[in-house]
Amino acid sequence: MRTSQYLLSTLKETPASAEVISHQLMLRAGLVRNLASGLYTWLPTGLRVLKKVENIVREEMQRAGVNEVLMPMVQPADLWEESGRLNDYGPELLRLNDRHKRPFVLGPTHEEVITKLVANELSSYKQLPLSLFQIQTKFRDEIRPRFGVMRGREFLMKDAYSFHLEQECLAKTYQKMFDAYCRIFDRLGLNYRSVLADTGSIGGDASHEFHVLADSGEDDIAFSDVSNFAANVEKAEALAPTNERKEPTQTLTKIATPHVKSINDVVSFLNVDIKTTIKTLLVCGIENEQGETPIVALVLRGDHQLNEVKAEHLAQISSPLTFATDEQVLTVANCNVGSIGPVGLNIDIVVDRSAAQLSDFICGANENGQHLSGVNWQRDCSAIKIADLRNVVAGDPSPCGQGKIVIKRGIEVGHIFQLGTKYAEAMNCSVLNEGGRNQTLTMGCYGIGVSRIVAAAIEQNHDKYGIKWPSAIAPFQVAIVPMNMAKSARVKETAEALYEQLNQAGIEVLFDDRKERPGVMFADHELIGTPLLLIVGERNLDAQQVEVKNRLTGEKSLLAISEVMSLFN
């Protein structure tokens, strides 16, 4: 490709709307352009990278024996009615009507469509197991699109689905997919980790996420500093303290705490250690037969944070987690938020393991402007349940039993689930088994965020000059940068000959034939991140040499023109 025929579209200045480095560089290097919130056009350079990622994913899926299909992005709402997700999925699901007023949705994922397909196509256990994948645009009406293509509303995803008669077989395919994912991220040249994940609303038995480690990531990952344990913080268990709870030494005392509303207020007003305080959160429970929603109290140590996923998993808590309204709080606790405490509270109380370990602690008194000190479980408040409710924090013992927790940020680029029979049951997806009986299939699903990987790769591979592509996904393998080609016939001839030769060899080469000063060209190619530059100039032509510059290492060396092809062996 010649730059004179190519939409380079690099920018000198950073558009004000771009926050993270990958978004800034994707705009500056001319990879994408914003159309509307969360919607992006892929320009030629960006599309080249996207296709590279896509092809690596495709090759590894095929190697793992997964069949490629392509399903519609627009799906009948009926299908979603059938699976029950039309209501469950919420406002992220974009709904629309066709000219006949028939309801449709834009597919945020394709479990319904694929399960329906397989239900129609398969009839015998002999056709199992079967795995299918597609690489396709998804649409999720994100509450807050941000960071460019990292969290766009429309994005490219590889989604795969496997179908099995037995859990055992699913587990095997799951492992195979896990291995395929490792190969994919290895080939992409990314620094990634597989981590234990929550199965979320999808349910199922096992789930792993694949995260690219980067400070701009939106997820917290908990690692052990000793073993290879890694889990999403949503999932990581906070172990119960091992030491015995201390006996009460203080008497229960009410203290006036005017205008004290938050834990931080309590700590500074009373000048106490935050670890001697607890906070009480009121949330909605499961609706009972009378159609009433009971309120449940969740109790945490002051310095700990509620893990919503863990809370939602509790039998008596409604999902999604909903906090009690101010009116409900007043009814239940006789006070406003900020003064709630477990003592004397006449509702279900679930206490986090760490909070349950405290003695002589401080909490709200269920009376505005009042707190209690010297509070002790059992003596002052006995009807409690204990559960793991909090996020792990750095320094906690690792749930694997070895080492301490370290927390790092990650960008979720892959997620695999053992789904079980949820969709197969809903969509009536079954085959005849060996005994001639109908048997519902069990499923796995496996996603990779193809467009997100492009952004994640940049987060991990850049410097102050621009992008440093891992060579597997670079838009071009090499750029020819001629010095003053307009004035030097020799330079022009040499550059043209090299271009011809590289093209013949099938190497992706960008020939910078613009009439620009050297500095402009160098800056553009460094921004775009082409791994190799071939610099052709009068200076080295007498010796029949070109200069080779490596974008990743910054190394420069001279190479005989006749030896250029040796760079690509």
Place this chain on the structure above:
RNA sequence: CGGUGAUUAGCGCAGCUUGGUAGCGCACUUGGUUUGGGUCCAAGGGGUCGCAAGUUCGAAUCUUGCAUCACCGACCA
């Protein structure tokens, strides 16, 4: 969904307080100059100042409404 801020040329911004129909840098066009790290000089093109209404002789500027974009929050005990 809540809060905050923004919207003036392709991009980055100034002008608004104190109303008199727009300016800077980059980019772009033309000519010259320069040519191994974003040359320099000169001339030029491009904006119904997000949209709508209002106040006024007169609105980018004041008022109101709307739209879009961005950031923060959605943990409050």
